[in-house]
Amino acid sequence: xxxxxxxxxxxxxxxxxxxxxxxxxxxxxxxxxxxxxxxxxxxxxxxxxxxxxxxxxxxxxxxxxxxxxxxxxxxxxxxxxxxxxxxxxxxxxxxxxxxxxxxxxxxxxxxxxxxxxxxxxxxxxxxxxxxxxxxxxxxxxxxxxxxxxxxxxxxxxxxxxxxxxxxxxxxxxxxxxxxxxxxxxxxxxxxxxxxxxxxxxxxxxxxxxxxxxxxxxxxxxxxxxxxxxxxxxxxxxxxxxxxxxxxxxxxxxxxxxxxxxxxxxxxxxxxxxxxxxxxxxxxxxxxxxxxxxxxxxxxxxxxxxxxxxxxx
Amino acid sequence: xxxxxxxxxxxxxxxxxxxxxxxxxxxxxxxxxxxxxxxxxxxxxxxxxxxxxxxxxxxxxxxxxxxxxxxxxxxxxxxxxxxxxxxxxxxxxxxxxxxxxxxxxxxxxxxxxxxxxxxxxxxxxxxxxxxxxxxxxxxxxxxxxxxxxxxxxxxxxxxxxxxxxxxxxxxxxxxxxxxxxxxxxxxxxxxxxxxxxxxxxxxxxxxxxxxxxxxxxxxxxxxxxxxxxxxxxxxxxxxxxxxxxxxxxxxxxxxxxxxxxxxxxxxxxxxxxxxxxxxxxxxxxxxxxxxxxxxxxxxxxxxxxxxxxxxx
DNA sequence: TCGGCCTGATACCTCCTGGATATCAGGGAG
DNA sequence: CTCCCTGATATCCAGGAGGTATCAGGCCGA
Numbered sequence: 001x002x003x004x005x006x007x008x009x010x011x012x013x014x015x016x017x018x019x020x021x022x023x024x025x026x027x028x029x030x031x032x033x034x035x036x037x038x039x040x041x042x043x044x045x046x047x048x049x050x051x052x053x054x055x056x057x058x059x060x061x062x063x064x065x066x067x068x069x070x071x072x073x074x075x076x077x078x079x080x081x082x083x084x085x086x087x088x089x090x091x092x093x094x095x096x097x098x099x100x101x102x103x104x105x106x107x108x109x110x111x112x113x114x115x116x117x118x119x120x121x122x123x124x125x126x127x128x129x130x131x132x133x134x135x136x137x138x139x140x141x142x143x144x145x146x147x148x149x150x151x152x153x154x155x156x157x158x159x160x161x162x163x164x165x166x167x168x169x170x171x172x173x174x175x176x177x178x179x180x181x182x183x184x185x186x187x188x189x190x191x192x193x194x195x196x197x198x199x200x201x202x203x204x205x206x207x208x209x210x211x212x213x214x215x216x217x218x219x220x221x222x223x224x225x226x227x228x229x230x231x232x233x234x235x236x237x238x239x240x241x242x243x244x245x246x247x248x249x250x251x252x253x254x255x256x257x258x259x260x261x262x263x264x265x266x267x268x269x270x271x272x273x274x275x276x277x278x279x280x281x282x283x284x285x286x287x288x289x290x291x292x293x294x295x296x297x298x299x300x301x302x303x304x305x306x307x308x309x310x311x312x
Numbered sequence: 313x314x315x316x317x318x319x320x321x322x323x324x325x326x327x328x329x330x331x332x333x334x335x336x337x338x339x340x341x342x343x344x345x346x347x348x349x350x351x352x353x354x355x356x357x358x359x360x361x362x363x364x365x366x367x368x369x370x371x372x373x374x375x376x377x378x379x380x381x382x383x384x385x386x387x388x389x390x391x392x393x394x395x396x397x398x399x400x401x402x403x404x405x406x407x408x409x410x411x412x413x414x415x416x417x418x419x420x421x422x423x424x425x426x427x428x429x430x431x432x433x434x435x436x437x438x439x440x441x442x443x444x445x446x447x448x449x450x451x452x453x454x455x456x457x458x459x460x461x462x463x464x465x466x467x468x469x470x471x472x473x474x475x476x477x478x479x480x481x482x483x484x485x486x487x488x489x490x491x492x493x494x495x496x497x498x499x500x501x502x503x504x505x506x507x508x509x510x511x512x513x514x515x516x517x518x519x520x521x522x523x524x525x526x527x528x529x530x531x532x533x534x535x536x537x538x539x540x541x542x543x544x545x546x547x548x549x550x551x552x553x554x555x556x557x558x559x560x561x562x563x564x565x566x567x568x569x570x571x572x573x574x575x576x577x578x579x580x581x582x583x584x585x586x587x588x589x590x591x592x593x594x595x596x597x598x599x600x601x602x603x604x605x606x607x608x609x610x611x612x613x614x615x616x617x618x619x620x621x622x623x624x
Numbered sequence: 625t626c627g628g629c630c631t632g633a634t635a636c637c638t639c640c641t642g643g644a645t646a647t648c649a650g651g652g653a654g
Numbered sequence: 655c656t657c658c659c660t661g662a663t664a665t666c667c668a669g670g671a672g673g674t675a676t677c678a679g680g681c682c683g684a
Contacts, residue, residue, distance in 0.1 A: 003318070004318060004390055004394065005317045005318050005319060006316060006317050007317060009390075046394055046397050046398055047398060047401075048398055048401035050397070052594065062400050062401070062406065062595055062597070063397045063398070063400040063401035063596065064397075065400075066393075066397045066400040067393055067396070067397035067400075070390075070392065070393025070396060070397070074393065077382065078316055078321075078382075078386060080382065081378075081379055081382025081383060082316065082379070082382075085358050085360055085362070085375045085378045085379035086358055086359060086360055088375040088377075088378040088379075089358075089359075089360035089373070089374070089375035093378065094374065094378075282364070282374070283374055284374050284375070285374070
């Protein structure tokens with residue numbers, strides 16, 4: 001019992017199109033007799049005539065029309081499936097679930113995501129704002145594919161993750177234009193210890209805060225400290241005179257009229273902005289995103305490959 | 313360049329299902345090496361790895377998952393297409409466009425259509441009420457597939473049509489119970505010529521009327537004649553005392569309280585109720601309907617086949 | 625650390641079957 | 655009636671799908 005093959009579908013479609021076995025055979029690049037045989041084989045398998053052979057050609061029966069319609073769709077689907085698989089392999093189809101920290105939305109992601117979406121239009125991107133610790137857990141749990149965090153991942157399962165630094169930030173201050181330090185444009189760490197401050201909340205391991213913990217360890221406890229969830233709020237509170245706000249330097253662009261930026265001296269580096277993903281994940285979409293990142297962030301490309309290579 | 317075949321899809325799906333080339337091969341009833349080769353051929357054609365070979369089995373890559381999903385759907389579609397073609401060949405799929413005269417709805421069609429719909433649930437039936445002449449034209453124009461008319465088709469293109477009689481009717485009269493003839497239950501043709509009558513309209517060749525034309529040719533022109541579109545109206549008008557209504561005998565069942573049926577003597581046969589279709593049409597749906605009709609109307613089966621055979 | 629074993633890949637052979645050539649049969653059109 | 659164009663049939667050939675034997679590599683357990 002000869003099973004159906006795509007060849008049969010191609011042949012039947014060709015005969016239906018040309019309404020002529022000879023011409024169809026020529027179009028297919030084969031001789032007429034084998035085409036006749038193959039078509040007859042299909043008819044036998046189906047138990048139905050697909051064509052009415054007349055002295056002047058070959059016209060499809062009702063069953064033939066029905067079958068040909070299916071065959072056309074199927075042949076099309078084969079191409080679609082092949083192309084889809086190729087695109088999936090290139091990371092140009094599928095979905096990418098991202099976990100990001102808020103500050104990544106300021107400088108890194110707008111350009112990077114735009115670039116990725118243009119080079120990989122077939123990829124759906126899902127984005128959740130998560131803290132670095134939450135991202136690590138979500139990665140390990142398989143809930144997201146890629147995270148943008150501050151600092152290398154830590155905690156349970158972190159050894160199964162790989163990270164690559166994509167941005168270096170330092171601490172900068174921001175204050176109202178009316179603030180005594182505004183004119184200087186500079187603030188020393190020592191001065192920070194003697195100022196009312198506006199910081200991110202310490203709810204769930206905000207890396208910036210932990211980095212600041214030791215820096216401000218021996219600070220005067222009687223000085224006011226205001227906490228806020230995101231950089232916009234910190235800037236707002238600082239502008240209102242709650243004190244000097246502390247931000248990652250990537251937030252420089254957010255400074256608005258009525259506020260002044262304060263460079264911190266000496267420089268206080270923050271944990272690097274990192275892309276984190278599962279080490280064993282062989283997801284082309286993730287690979288593709290990392291590749292786009294390498295192009296988008298000049299200089300991190302080599303390091304990126306080095307980090308990936310370490311695992312392989 | 314080896315082109316893709318369904319075999320390849322079947323093999324890839326099997327390997328993906330078993331996550332193991334050896335077991336997949338056993339399930340397919342072939343040896344392991346050829347399966348390895350065929351899968352590799354697909355990968356080569358796609359330019360992509362579809363499976364990750366580990367020491368403990370074979371797991372699909374992302375591209376593999378994508379391709380396998382398509383492959384499964386395609387293989388399913390092949391079966392669906394084959395089955396659909398077979399059903400179409402048996403006349404159990406497709407549509408049947410009917411043109412019918414109103415009186416066919418009284419006795420013939422209710423049972424016949426119900427029977428057809430149960431034996432051929434996959435066939436969509438479209439129904440238009442047309443006069444016999446309109447049906448003939450619609451058949452020739454390809455607007456309908458089958459017509460129920462009274463009398464053999466005539467007019468342009470009628471020679472390309474085939475008809476089979478499925479019902480024999482004669483003329484019956486109907487009148488109000490108050491009518492002098494009501495008690496007799498019989499009316500002679502001669503009496504008909506001297507009565508006020510209710511007839512179908514002669515707008516567009518109502519066969520019943522043409523059949524009556526000669527019968528009543530020398531009728532007294534001063535007698536009232538009322539025309540109505542359909543049998544229900546004729547019965548209604550007759551009941552109201554407009555005169556004796558003339559109907560095909562198949563309308564007997566419609567007689568209602570307050571009216572009386574009148575047999576016509578001598579019997580006046582009407583043109584047979586006919587199923588008409590294009591002679592060259594090799595529509596399985598039409599064939600199927602004719603076959604169901606043969607079962608439904610005992611005695612017309614043999615004649616039906618004879619008429620069809622004449623063409624073949 | 626090493627051998628056994630299970631995995632899939634490779635080499636080579638066989639034979640099935642799809643395709644080519646030659647020819648036949650039937651139905652219109654002239 | 656005859657020619658020609660249609661598809662079907664007969665027969666042969668060769669590519670390749672499938673089989674057998676064997677190899678290579680990774681895990682596991684001793």
